[in-house]
Amino acid sequence: MDAVELTVNGRDVHLQLDPRTTLLDALREHLHLTGTKKGCDHGQCGACTVIVEGRRINSCLTLAVMHEGENVTTIEGLGSPDNLHPMQRAFVTHDGYQCGYCTPGQICSAVAMLEEIAADIPSHATQDLGEVEFSDAELRERMSGNICRCAAYPNIIAAIRDVAGEGEA
Amino acid sequence: MKPFTYSRAASVQEAAQTAASVQGARFIAGGTNLLDLMKLQIETPTHLIDVNHIGLNRIEATDEGGLRIGALVRNTDLAANEVVRRDYAVLSRALLAGASGQLRNKATTAGNLLQRTRCPYFYDTRMPCNKRKPGSGCAAMKGISRGLAIIGTSDACIAQHPSDMAVAMRLLDANVETVTADGTRRSIPIADFHLLPGDTPHVEHRLTPGELIAAVTLPPPIGGTQVYRKVRDRASYAFALVSVAAVFGEDGSARFAFGGIAPKPWRVDAADAAVGSGPKAVADAALAGAQPTAQNAFKQGLTARTLASLFRQKEARA
C-alpha cells in the first residue's frame, strides 16, 4: 500500500492505495466519486475524462500514485444539481446526452477543451497552424476522444457553442 | 495487472540506476500504452519507476540550429510549440492526427516512440503471438490482418507500428538521445532505433535494459511544404490504415515516410528519389518487396492514393 495525497475538487484527500489503483478507480471505488465513469478502462472511449492540473486526461490510464500532490477536478467539482456549471446547464438545455453515461466525461472534456482553444493549442482540424480559429469542425475534432454511443453529438456541439458564446454555426 | 512496486525518481541518474538494479523494472511516464497493456498482463513489470519528475520536459534549440525535445514533453505541448508549428509542421500535424486530446495531454515523446503494436492477436493473450510470447506462432497471418503491416514483416510477425509521431520523426531524421545506468549517453538515429521483426519480433528497438530516452533531437529545419496525411476508418481517434509524412522542397525534391504499413516508421531513399515520376512511382519504390496478405493488400493501392492526394494538395497550393 502506498500513501497518496491528492486535492480532489478542492478538498485534500489522503488515501492508502495498492499502487495498481488507477486514478479512475481511486475516484470511484475509494472516494466514492462515481460521477467519473468507466466505459472501457483502456483509453478507448473518454468516459473517464477528468481534469488534472488543468488538463483533461483519461483517468483510466494513469495510476493514482502518479498524481501525488496534484489537483484533480471531476464532474462533481464542476457543479451540483442545485448549482450547475454553465456547461452542465447547457448540456441539459441542448439535450447533449441520452443515457448519461458518457456525459460527465463529455462535460469535463468540453470545459478543458475550450481552455485548450483559448491557449492556442492546435488540433487536427486546425487549417493554419499559425492561428487556431473557433469552428464546429474544431469542436468536433477536439471532442472526438469522447464517444457517445447514443450519439447526441450535434447537441453536445450546440451546448459547447452556447457556453463559448459562439451561438449558432 | 500483476502486483508491482512503485517509486518516483528525482533525477535521470536515479531513474537509470534504479532500472539497472531492480529486475523487471520499467519506466512509466504518460502510461497511456503501458498501463493499457499491464491491465491485460501483456506487460508485467515488477517495479515501476515514475520518471515524470526528472526534468526532460523542455524543448530547446540545439547548437546546430535544430531542436532538442525532452523525452517527457507531452504530445500536446510538442504539437503546440511555436517552433515546431513553424519549422517542423509535419511533426505537429502527425501528433495532432494521433489519439485524442486527452491522450495527447498525457502521452510523451519517448513513450510515443515506444508504443507497441495494435495487432488484435497481440492484445488477446489467449491467442498465439510471437511478439508477446516468442515461439508461440502468429495468429494474424492467416487471420484478421486488415490493419497490419505489408512490408518489413517476417515469417514470425506482421504487426504494424501504430505511431504517427514517429513517422514524422523518421521523415525529419531525428536522433534518439539515451542515457544508461552508468551515465553513458548515446545518440541513435531514428532509422536504426526501431527494429524489424525478423525472428525476434519481441525485440522492437535498440534500447538496452534500463536505458532511458532523454530526448529526441531534430536537425535544423529543412523548410519546404510539410504535410501529414492519415487515412483511417473514421474521421478521428483511430489508428492509421496508411499515413504519409512528406516534405516537398522548393527545388522539386521530396522526402516521404509512411505509417500503418510496416513494423516501424517506413522510409526508403528510392521513394524520395522517385518524386519526379509521380505518386505511383513513389509508392512502388517505397513498397518494393511488400508481402501483404489478401486482407491488407489494399494498403499498397491506398499508399499510392494517399501519395496522390498529397501531390494533388501540393499542386493546388502551387
Added chain:
Amino acid sequence: MKFDRPATANPIDRGRVVGIAHDRIEGAAKVTGTAPYAYERHDAAPNAAYGWIVGSAIAKGRIAAMDLTAAEVAPGVLGVVTHQNAGPLGKGNMNTAHLLGGPAVEHYDQAVALVIADTLENARDAARLLRIDYRAEQGRFDLAADRDRAAKPEDGFGGPADTSAGDFDAAFGRAAVQIDQSYTTPDQSHAMMEPHATTAAWNGDRLTLWTSNQMVAWAVGDMARTLKIPKDRIRVVSPYVGGGFGGKLFLRADALLAALGARAVGRPVKVAIARSQIPNNTTHRPATIQRIRIGADKDGVIDAIAHEVWSGDLPGGEPETAAMQTRLLYRGDHRRTAHRLATLDLPEGNAMRAPGEAVGMLALEVAMDELAETCGVDPVELRIRNDVQYDPEVGPKRPFSSRKFVECLRQGAARFGWEQRDSRPGQKRDGRWLVGMGMAAAFRNNLVASSGARVGVDAQGRVTVETDMTDIGTGSYTIIGQTAAEMMGVPLEAVTVRLGDSRFPVSSGSGGQFGGNSSTAGVYAACVALRTKLAERAGFPAEQVIFEDGLLRLGNQSRPLAAVAGPDGLWAEDRIEFGDLTERYAQATFGAHFCEVGVDIDTAEVRIRRMGGAFAAGRILNPKSARSQVIGAMTMGAGAALMEELQVDTRFGFFVNHDMAEYVVPVHADIPEQDVLFVEELDDKSSPMKAKGVGELGICGAGAAIANAIYNATGIRLRDYPLTIDKLIERAEGSALA
C-alpha cells in the same frame, strides 16, 4: 385498461405538457454524475467485493480440468465460482447459451469462472491465475460457408419465418425490369458506453440486484429460472442504464455471477463485464446474407418482390429477421419473404436496435435505388409510386393504422434540397471531394406491449409515478412525467417519476421501440384509475370532471387536487392491455432519410456532410428527446454503413476486434449537421397516447441513404457492409475516383 378500440378524444389531446419539448427531468442528475448506475451503489451495498469474469479461451469444446489453487490463495481472494461449485443452474428463457459455461463451452469468452476479491486489482490479477485445461472441438463459424446448410427456423417473435402472396416466380419472370442482387451485413456490437454491470446482495434467501437492464421483469424471471428460486425472492433495481440498444434486454453473466459470487462469499459482490469481453461474452447483431429480387414495370411500379435472408446463431438461437419490412413497405401483388438460419458456434446473436429492419433496410433500400436508376425514375418518386395503404400481403382488409410515408418523402425531400441532386453519378465536385446525395425510406414496425404503473397524489398535490419501466437514454422519465402531468392536470415539476424497480408494477420495458408508447399508455391507464378514485372522493361524476391547474373542476365547482387526495394521499394502479388492433391494422412507423456525402477522389475516405430526414411516428410525446433518439439512431446507421464490423476469425471462432479501439463506432468528427422533421400524425389505433415508437426508426434506412449517396458521388455500388475504403478503391476503375 383494455385498448381494443381506436382511441377517442382524451386528456392527452390537450397537449399542455405532452407533445411540448421538455428538458429531461433527470437531466441534472446525469450532468452532475449523481445519477447512480449499477456498479456505483456504494449507498445501497457498501462493502461490496469485486468479481472478475474469466472467459473461455476456446469457442467450442469442454473444460477437462480446472486448477483454482493459485487463484484461491492469491492476495485478497475471497472465492472462485465455477460450474463445479455453483450448484445446479437452470437457463433463462431469453438466453441461448448458458451464462456460466462448463464443462461444456458454447462460445468464446463464455464465462467459465468468477474470481472474487477484496479489491478490483486483486480480483483482476487472480483471474489470470486460473489454470484451465480445454478440449477444443471443431466448430462452425462461417456464415457464408454454411449458407446452404441453413434451415427454416420456427416462427418467432416477428411472425412466421416465411410469407408469400400471389405467384412471385411467374410475376418476376415476366417483369419488364428485374433487379436481382445480394447484399451482406456483418456482425455488429451494441457498444453501449456502460458495460453490463451488477451489484448483488443476499439478505437470507432474498436477492437484490442493482443492475443495468432494459427489461426488469425479464431479469427477475430469468434469474429465478437460472437460480431455481421463486421470483418473489428476487428484487431487480435498474433506475439508470448507460445505454442498451438491445444488449441489455436479457439477464447476462454479470448479474448471474454477481449473485452466485455474493452467495459464495457471504457479502455483496459487484461485477462488470470487461470491455474486451463484451463482444464475445454478450450478444451481438448477427451477420446476414440477403438476396432481393424486384420485378417492376418500366415506370418502376413493383409487381413482384422477394427478400430472402440467411443468418446464423448458436443451437436454439433465432434468425435475424431482415425481411420484415419487405412484407409491408411497398406494393406488389406477388411477393415472398424467407428467413433461413444456420447453426454457428459464434457468440450468441440477438436483438440490437431495430433487429430485422436495421439491416434489412440496408439491403432493400439500396435495391430500390438500383431499381430507380434502372427505370430512370427519381428515388423519391419511385417510393411514392410504390406506396401502399394496406398490408400488401393481406390486401385492403388490413389497412395501416396510419401511414404518412408519402408525406415524409415529400416534406423530407423539400427540406433537404433533394431537387439539387444530379441523378448521374460522379458529377459533383468540391475540391478533393466527390459529392453525392442519397436517400432511403425509413420503416420500423410499431410494436406494443402490455404495461403497468401506479400513480399517487399526496397531500401537497404532488404526483408520483412508479413503474418498472427503464430509461436507457430514451427519455422515459420525462415522457412518463409528462403523461402523468397532463392526465392529473399538474405541471411537470409537480411529478416524481420512479423507474426500474421490480417492486413497481411490471411495464413493457425498453425494447423494440415499444417502450415509450406502451409505458406511457400504462401510466395513462393508471391515471384514469386515479382520476376515477379522486372524482369519487370529491363527489364529482368521473366522466365529466376536468383535471387542470392542480384542481378537479366540474362546471363552476372546483376542488384542489391536494385536498381531495387528503392527508394520506391516494394511489391507483392499472395496466394497459392491447387487444387485436395490431392484427386488424398494420402498424408501423415511417420516414425518409436523406444524406450528402463527400468521397475523397484519391483515398476514397467517406465523410458525411449532412443528414436529414422526415419521420412519422404518431404523437411525438417529447419532441426534444425524440429528436435525440432519431439523430442517435441515424448515427448508429452511419456506423453500420461506414465502419462497424465484428471481424470473425473463422479458425478460432471469435470476434477478433473485441474492444473499442478496434471495433470503431462514429465519433464527433464523423457526424456533422443532422436535421429531423416530425411529420404531424396521431395514431388512434396504436394506443390512447396516439403515439408510436420512435427510438429505432432513425436507424432503419439511414445507412442505405449513405450507401446510395456514395453511389451518387462515385458511381460505385457496394453491396457488402461496411462500405470501407478498401472496398471502394478495389472498385475504383471506371468510377469517378481517380
